Amino acid sequence: xxxxxxxxxxxxxxxxxxxxxxxxxxxxxxxxxxxxxxxxxxxxxxxxxxxxxxxxxxxxxxxxxxxxxxxxxxxxxxxxxxxxxxxxxxxxxxxxxxxxxxxxxxxxxxxxxxxxxxxxxxxxxxxxxxxxxxxxxxxxxxxxxxxxxxxxxxxxxx
Amino acid sequence: xxxxxxxxxxxxxxxxxxxxxxxxxxxxxxxxxxxxxxxxxxxxxxxxxxxxxxxxxxxxxxxxxxxxxxxxxxxxxxxxxxxxxxxxxxxxxxxxxxxxxxxxxxxxxxxxxxxxxxxxxxxxxxxxxxxxxxxxxxxxxxxxxxxxxxx
Numbered sequence: 001x002x003x004x005x006x007x008x009x010x011x012x013x014x015x016x017x018x019x020x021x022x023x024x025x026x027x028x029x030x031x032x033x034x035x036x037x038x039x040x041x042x043x044x045x046x047x048x049x050x051x052x053x054x055x056x057x058x059x060x061x062x063x064x065x066x067x068x069x070x071x072x073x074x075x076x077x078x079x080x081x082x083x084x085x086x087x088x089x090x091x092x093x094x095x096x097x098x099x100x101x102x103x104x105x106x107x108x109x110x111x112x113x114x115x116x117x118x119x120x121x122x123x124x125x126x127x128x129x130x131x132x133x134x135x136x137x138x139x140x141x142x143x144x145x146x147x148x149x150x151x152x153x154x155x156x157x158x
Numbered sequence: 159x160x161x162x163x164x165x166x167x168x169x170x171x172x173x174x175x176x177x178x179x180x181x182x183x184x185x186x187x188x189x190x191x192x193x194x195x196x197x198x199x200x201x202x203x204x205x206x207x208x209x210x211x212x213x214x215x216x217x218x219x220x221x222x223x224x225x226x227x228x229x230x231x232x233x234x235x236x237x238x239x240x241x242x243x244x245x246x247x248x249x250x251x252x253x254x255x256x257x258x259x260x261x262x263x264x265x266x267x268x269x270x271x272x273x274x275x276x277x278x279x280x281x282x283x284x285x286x287x288x289x290x291x292x293x294x295x296x297x298x299x300x301x302x303x304x305x306x307x308x309x
Contacts, residue, residue, distance in 0.1 A: 119301035130175060131294065133182040135202070153295050153302065154248075154260065 001066065005034050005049070006073045009092055023063035027056045040092070048094045049074050078144035082127075083110040088146075093138055100134040106149045123148045167193070167216045170286040179287065184294045196231070197290065201297035204306050207239055209293065212264065213286070220279045221289045222264030224256060238308045239296070245303030248296055262289060 001023065007015040019034055028046060035042035050056045051068040065072070076092040079102055089109060093102060099122055107117035123129040127150035170176060171187060179185045188196040193214040199207045210231065212222040225238040238251035250257050257265040261273040282288040296302050 119299065121299060124178075130178040131182070131184070131291070131298070133184060133298075136182055151301075153299060154262075154292060 001062070002070065003030070003062070003066070004071045005038075006071065007038060007040075008073055008075045009078060021062045023061065023066070025062045026058065027060045027062075027065065028058040030062065031058070044076070044092070044094065045074055048076065048096065075140070077138055077141050079138070080144050080146045081106045081109070081149060082146065083112070083149040086110055090144060095138050095140045097138055098135055099132045099138055102138065102147065103134055103149065110149065112149070119151050119153075120149050121152050123150055123152070165216075167195075167213050167286065170284050171195075173284055173287065175284050175287040176290070179290060179294065184298070185290055195286075196226070198228075199290075199293055199297055201239065201304065202300075207237065207297070207307075211286075211289070217279070217285060220262055220264040220267055221285065223258050223289065223293065224265070225251075235308050239304055239306065240308040241296075241303040241305045243303055245296060245305070248302075251308040258293075260292060262292060 001021055002018055003021050004016060004018050009015070015038065017034055017037055019030065019037070021030055027049060031042045031046040031049060035045045038045070046058050048055065049072060051072055054068050056065050075095060077095040078090055078092055080088050080090045081102065082088045083106060091105065091109075103117075103120070103122055106112075107114075107120070112120065122132040122134065124132055125146055125148075127148040129148065131152065132147065171190070180187075183200050185200065186198045188198055188208065193212065193216065195211040195213060197209050197211060199209060201207065206228075208226050208228045209223050210226045210233070224233045226233050227237045233256055235251055235253040235256060238256060239249060240246075240251045241249065248259055250259055257263070257269060259269065260266045261270070261276045262278040267273045279285045279288070297304055
């Protein structure tokens with residue numbers, strides 16, 4: 001059977017892919033297949049794959065999910081991450097994820113040592129912009145949001 | 159309240175920077191009585207803290223902050239956060255010696271008169287938000303050494 005997956009992101013118009021699937025295939029298998037063609041990480045695709053009404057779990061079968069329709073969607077939001085003088089990188093995240101996920105991804109991407117990473121925080125717009133609460137969801141955005149991974153805090157008072 | 163609506167403190171309470179902190183659930187304003195604010199801080203982990211902010215002489219002198227019991231509004235040690243270094247350099251939570259040890263805090267300056275000449279608050283565009291941001295950093299950043307409520 002044919003399934004269409006729409007990628008709803010903030011990098012322009014939604015990308016769409018049509019794939020053939022067997023009823024017994026799992027969402028995990030579908031995600032691996034579709035992610036390859038879409039050039040994205042299967043884990044990220046699987047993280048938010050569903051219809052307007054329901055999110056699928058990785059062990060769900062196509063037979064079970066197809067009841068909700070043949071048109072599925074994957075929502076993601078573009079975040080442009082800056083760190084020091086490194087080239088800025090755009091990456092897509094599930095908007096339901098917390099900012100902590102962006103922080104962890106950025107530390108990994110920019111090869112920041114773990115001890116250093118814990119002193120850093122995310123700031124909106126600039127390294128001196130307002131702090132972002134890492135326990136709060138990223139949220140949806142029509143545009144690619146600029147965030148900085150930077151070290152906040154005062155000078156020592158001693 | 160009409161009198162307050164045009165003052166600088168009120169303007170800073172209505173600023174985008176203050177609202178951002180509210181939206182991000184870093185802090186919320188509980189009440190304002192003249193120049194005294196009560197602000198709730200949501201730390202990275204654990205129960206919120208309530209701070210009384212003495213803002214008389216706003217823009218001309220440092221804000222003075224004291225953590226208080228959320229119910230009685232009394233400044234008691236158990237209402238204060240605690241931590242390991244460097245947190246214990248900034249926050250003094252021992253009974254009888256409760257203050258924020260920072261050049262931007264009025265009571266910190268009382269303990270360190272040499273800090274008065276720094277006039278740290280004058281470097282701020284938004285004195286209130288800069289103060290709140292300092293407390294937020296203490297309660298949020300893993301590197302600050304914050305560990306939880308004082309016993």
